[in-house]
Amino acid sequence: MxxxxxxxxxxxxxxxxxxxxxxxxxxxxxxxxxxxxxxxxxxxxxxxxxxxxxxxxxxxxxxxxxxxxxxxxxxxxxxxxxxxxxxxxxxxxxxxxxxxxxxxxxxxxxxxxxxxxxxxxxxxVCPRGILRRVVERCREAGFEPFGALEYEFFLFDETPNSAREKGFRNLKPFTPDWFGYSVIRNSVHSELHRQILELGERMDFPIEGLHTETGPGVLEAAIAVDEVEAAGDKAALFKTFLKVLAQRNSLMATFMARWSGDYPGQSGHIHLSLRERDTGKSAFFDPEKPQGMSIVQRQFLAGQQRLMPELLALMAPTVNSYRRLVPGFWAPTGATWGVENRTAALRVIPGSDKSQRQEYRLGAADANPYLALAAALGSGLYGILQGWEPGDPVAGNAYALEQPDELALPRTLWESAQRLRASAAARELFGNSFVDHFAASREWEEREYRRHVTDWELERYFEII
Missing domain, CATH: 3.10.20.70 (Glutamine synthetase, N-terminal domain)
Structure with missing residues (x-):
C-alpha cells in the first residue's frame, strides 16, 4: 500500500x-x-x-x-x-x-x-433512501434543503469489557462534576479534543464547535452545515467514528438519550433551512416580516409542529428516548415553538439571508440521523404543501404551559409507534412499506423492554409488596 x-x-x-x-x-x-x-x-x-x-x-x-x-x-x-x-x-x-x-x-x-x-x-425501507427521497421531493417543490446536527455525548474512562464487567453501573466518567463550557477541561484534555477535531476534518464531518456540556464527561459537537443528504452522512459517520476514536483511546462514548437519572439527557438537535433553487436566496428570510420569517418558513414550522406527535418515533426511537422527554431537563415535552426560546420544541433563529433557520430541539442523540432528518424536513415540506399556519409562539417557559391535546407528545415508544402507523402524512411522505416496517420494529423494541425485570422493580417490590 x-x-x-x-x-x-x-x-x-x-x-x-x-x-x-x-x-x-x-x-x-x-x-x-x-x-x-x-x-x-x-x-x-x-x-x-x-x-x-x-x-x-x-x-x-x-x-x-x-x-x-x-x-x-x-x-x-x-x-x-x-x-x-x-x-x-x-x-x-x-x-x-x-x-x-x-x-x-x-x-x-x-x-x-x-x-x-x-x-x-x-x-x-432503507433509512438513507428515505431521506434521499424526501430531499428529492423538496427539490421538486423548488427548494434546496440545508441542515446541520449537533450532538451531546458522554465519555467514560471504561472499555467495552470493563463496562460489561460492571454491569454498566458505577462507570467512571472521563472527567468529574458539572463543568459546562470549561476551558480548563478542554485545555487539560486538549490532545483528545484535537483528535476529535482532526477526525472531523479528515473524514469530512467538520466540527464547527466542540465544548464541554453540563455533566461529568459530557461534550457537545456541532457539525458544519451541508446539503441535507450529505448532512445525514456526516452525522451518521460522526456518531460511528467518534465511538471508534474513543475506544482507540481506551474510552467509551455513549449517545443514549439519557444514561442516568441524575444527569440531563443527550440531544441531537437539527438545524434546517431552505433556499430557492431558481434564485439561490433563502426561502425562510423576509426582512419585511416579523422576526424575518417568510411565509414559507411559517408554513414549514407549522408542518413540523403539527406532525411532531405523529412522527415522534423517528425522533425518539428507543425506550430510553422517553426518559429524556421530561420537564426541566432541556428537552421539549410538547410540540411548541418560540423565537430564540430553548424551552420550546422548535426554536426559530432570526438572522439574515445566510443565517435564518430553525432548530428542531426535540431530537435526541440516539436517533438514526437519516430518519431524524427525514422527519424534520419531511414534516416541514408537508406544511408548505398544505399551506398550514403555526399556532402562537411560546414566550417564557414552555414547560409551564398546559399543552393542547393536538400538541401533546406520546409518552411511550409504543404509543409513538401507533401514532406513526395511523399517520396519513407519514405514509404519504415515506411510503407504506417503511411506515409499517419501522412501526413494527419500534413495537418489537417496546416488547423486548417489557420482557425484562428492572433493578428498580426488584428494589421496590421484592421484599415489601
Missing amino acids: LDPSQTPGFSPREVRTAAQARKIVEERQLTHVKVGLFDNDGVMRGKYMSRDKFFSALEHGFAFCDVVLGWDVKDQLYDNASYTGWHTGYPDAPVRILPHTCREIPFEDGMLLFLAEFDRQAEA
Whole structure:
C-alpha cells in the first residue's frame, strides 16, 4: 500500500464517479476497501471487500443479507416484520455503492471507506433512501434543503469489557462534576479534543464547535452545515467514528438519550433551512416580516409542529428516548415553538439571508440521523404543501404551559409507534412499506423492554409488596 500523502490523483472527497472510485483504489494499491451502510437504528454495518469485487460492485451493485433490516441493535430478529424474516429466509438484498461518499479512514493506513444504500425493493425501507427521497421531493417543490446536527455525548474512562464487567453501573466518567463550557477541561484534555477535531476534518464531518456540556464527561459537537443528504452522512459517520476514536483511546462514548437519572439527557438537535433553487436566496428570510420569517418558513414550522406527535418515533426511537422527554431537563415535552426560546420544541433563529433557520430541539442523540432528518424536513415540506399556519409562539417557559391535546407528545415508544402507523402524512411522505416496517420494529423494541425485570422493580417490590 502506498503512502496516501505521496499518491497523485484524486483525494477521497473529490471522488464523484465509479471511474474515479476505481482510479483512487488503484492509485493507492489497495487490496481491499471498507464498505458500510446503516440499519434501522442508525448502526453502521459493513465489511472489507476485495478490490476486484469492489470494482464489480461499482458497476453492478452487490448483495447484502437483508437481516440487517430485520434485527435490532442486539442482533435479535424481529418476529413481527413483513418485509423480511423467517418467512422470507433472510435473502440477500441488492445494494449500490455511492462513489461520492468516499472517505479515508485516518488510522487505517490510507484505507478507503465507501457508503452504500439498499436498492430495488429493499430501498423502500432503507433509512438513507428515505431521506434521499424526501430531499428529492423538496427539490421538486423548488427548494434546496440545508441542515446541520449537533450532538451531546458522554465519555467514560471504561472499555467495552470493563463496562460489561460492571454491569454498566458505577462507570467512571472521563472527567468529574458539572463543568459546562470549561476551558480548563478542554485545555487539560486538549490532545483528545484535537483528535476529535482532526477526525472531523479528515473524514469530512467538520466540527464547527466542540465544548464541554453540563455533566461529568459530557461534550457537545456541532457539525458544519451541508446539503441535507450529505448532512445525514456526516452525522451518521460522526456518531460511528467518534465511538471508534474513543475506544482507540481506551474510552467509551455513549449517545443514549439519557444514561442516568441524575444527569440531563443527550440531544441531537437539527438545524434546517431552505433556499430557492431558481434564485439561490433563502426561502425562510423576509426582512419585511416579523422576526424575518417568510411565509414559507411559517408554513414549514407549522408542518413540523403539527406532525411532531405523529412522527415522534423517528425522533425518539428507543425506550430510553422517553426518559429524556421530561420537564426541566432541556428537552421539549410538547410540540411548541418560540423565537430564540430553548424551552420550546422548535426554536426559530432570526438572522439574515445566510443565517435564518430553525432548530428542531426535540431530537435526541440516539436517533438514526437519516430518519431524524427525514422527519424534520419531511414534516416541514408537508406544511408548505398544505399551506398550514403555526399556532402562537411560546414566550417564557414552555414547560409551564398546559399543552393542547393536538400538541401533546406520546409518552411511550409504543404509543409513538401507533401514532406513526395511523399517520396519513407519514405514509404519504415515506411510503407504506417503511411506515409499517419501522412501526413494527419500534413495537418489537417496546416488547423486548417489557420482557425484562428492572433493578428498580426488584428494589421496590421484592421484599415489601
